[in-house]
Amino acid sequence: MSDQEKRAVDRAEISKMLEKKAPEMKRILNYCVHCSICAESCFLYMSHDGDPQYMPSYKVINSLGKLYKKNGNVDHEFLEGIKGMVWNNCVLCHRCYCPIGIDIPRMIDFTRSICRSQDVFPKLDEGESWL
Amino acid sequence: MDIYGLVSGPLVWVALVVFGLGLIYQARQFLADTKIQEVVRPPASVLGKVELPKTLSLADISNSFFGVHPVMAVVTTIFHVFLIMLPIFLLGHNVLLEESTGFSLFVFPEMVADVLTLLVILGGVFFLLRRVLVRRVRAITSLYDFIILAIVVAPFITGYMATQQWLDYDTILILHILAGELMLMAIPFTKLKHGLLLFLYRYLMNYEHCLGSGTRVWSYNQAK
Numbered sequence: 001m002s003d004q005e006k007r008a009v010d011r012a013e014i015s016k017m018l019e020k021k022a023p024e025m026k027r028i029l030n031y032c033v034h035c036s037i038c039a040e041s042c043f044l045y046m047s048h049d050g051d052p053q054y055m056p057s058y059k060v061i062n063s064l065g066k067l068y069k070k071n072g073n074v075d076h077e078f079l080e081g082i083k084g085m086v087w088n089n090c091v092l093c094h095r096c097y098c099p100i101g102i103d104i105p106r107m108i109d110f111t112r113s114i115c116r117s118q119d120v121f122p123k124l125d126e127g128e129s130w131l
Numbered sequence: 132m133d134i135y136g137l138v139s140g141p142l143v144w145v146a147l148v149v150f151g152l153g154l155i156y157q158a159r160q161f162l163a164d165t166k167i168q169e170v171v172r173p174p175a176s177v178l179g180k181v182e183l184p185k186t187l188s189l190a191d192i193s194n195s196f197f198g199v200h201p202v203m204a205v206v207t208t209i210f211h212v213f214l215i216m217l218p219i220f221l222l223g224h225n226v227l228l229e230e231s232t233g234f235s236l237f238v239f240p241e242m243v244a245d246v247l248t249l250l251v252i253l254g255g256v257f258f259l260l261r262r263v264l265v266r267r268v269r270a271i272t273s274l275y276d277f278i279i280l281a282i283v284v285a286p287f288i289t290g291y292m293a294t295q296q297w298l299d300y301d302t303i304l305i306l307h308i309l310a311g312e313l314m315l316m317a318i319p320f321t322k323l324k325h326g327l328l329l330f331l332y333r334y335l336m337n338y339e340h341c342l343g344s345g346t347r348v349w350s351y352n353q354a355k
Binding site: 014020021023024027030032034035036037039040052053055057058061065084086094095097098099100102103105106 | 160164196199200265266267268270271272273276280322324325327328329331332333336338339340349350351
């Protein structure tokens with residue numbers, strides 16, 4: 001087990017970050033109508049034969065959505081689990097289209113910030129692939 | 132006061148007040164959680180030289196929502212338009228409105244209203260089947276989505292049943308009124324609030340797909 005895997009998660013810091021952006025993020029998460037219309041606007045979704053894992057709303061609901069549901073009480077494994085979702089499955093190209101006006105890339109970006117605050121991010125210099 | 136008197140009298144006003152104040156609350160919260168920020172735009176001397184296409188090309192349409200999801204686009208448009216218009220311009224509702232306030236609005240002929248009601252119900256069935264059968268929709272669907280769909284479609288199903296006098300008329304009518312009141316009260320406090328907020332988000336917020344001025348950004352000053 002590497003040092004990074006052993007590292008304890010600073011839940012207070014995650015909760016503080018979540019709280020700071022709660023007016024926007026919590027509201028938007030509760031506002032998404034789960035219509036899946038954002039799917040086709042994501043080139044990664046299109047290039048992976050319509051795999052729902054690449055759908056913009058799926059990525060947000062299963063990363064930031066779960067972080068809010070758990071109120072930041074997550075472990076390192078959880079953050080490692082969503083790392084691929086917010087880095088490998090999204091390039092933050094800002095092309096995802098939501099008919100009711102959700103700014104999806106901002107939410108992915110915020111989830112990345114939370115992961116990064118806990119030292120969870122693709123270690124490119126250690127040979128880890130981003131894409 | 133009997134049950135019918137209660138649900139068609141005081142409860143209607145309660146539902147309307149909750150609906151109205153709820154929407155005002157949501158709009159106020161939106162304004163409180165966002166702030167106006169000056170957007171940096173290219174100077175007029177540059178903008179003046181940009182020629183925007185004046186007509187829609189075939190590519191514009193095929194890349195739009197109507198091009199990518201033609202069936203969904205048509206169904207959702209019909210569903211949403213008549214979901215709002217039908218209750219307002221329905222003969223039965225306007226008779227009650229005239230009785231209580233002395234004025235009424237334009238009304239759909241009964242035959243047209245029946246057809247439109249069926250279209251809304253079929254739209255609901257379409258969304259239900261989509262949630263169950265389409266893989267990507269199923270992947271993000273929760274029980275809450277089914278409950279919201281039921282809340283929206285229930286007044287139309289019970290309304291149609293009452294019009295056709297299926298089952299016990301009095302019971303169905305009371306259920307119809309209760310379903311309508313439940314839907315009205317649910318709008319500001321559930322995902323249904325997108326009916327109001329989509330205009331605020333899409334026209335006022337500064338982001339990639341903004342349709343309007345886009346002068347507002349999120350404010351994080353409320354963080355405790």
